[in-house]
Amino acid sequence: MATAADLNMATDSVGCEGRISHLKREFGARRSRLKGATGAHTWASWVVLTYDLHTLASPPMRR
Numbered sequence: 001m002a003t004a005a006d007l008n009m010a011t012d013s014v015g016c017e018g019r020i021s022h023l024k025r026e027f028g029a030r031r032s033r034l035k036g037a038t039g040a041h042t043w044a045s046w047v048v049l050t051y052d053l054h055t056l057a058s059p060p061m062r063r
Contacts, residue, residue, distance in 0.1 A: 027051055 023029040027050050032043035 023047055023051060027054075 020029075027047050029044070029047040032040040034040065034043050
C-alpha cells in the first residue's frame with residue numbers, strides 16, 4: 001500500500017517531467033549544442049531564463 005509520502009513523491013515526479021517536456025517542446029531544450037558539462041549548463045541556463053522571461057511577460061491568468 002502506498003503511503004502519503006510515496007504519493008507525494010510520485011506527484012512531484014510527474015510535475016517535474018511535465019515541466020521538462022514543456023521546456024523541450026516550447027523552448028527548444030533538446031540536445032545542447034555546446035560542448036562539455038559547462039556547455040550543457042550554459043544551454044540549460046539559457047532555456048530556463050527564456051522560460052522565466054516568457055512567464056513574466058505573459059498576462060496573469062484569471063481564475
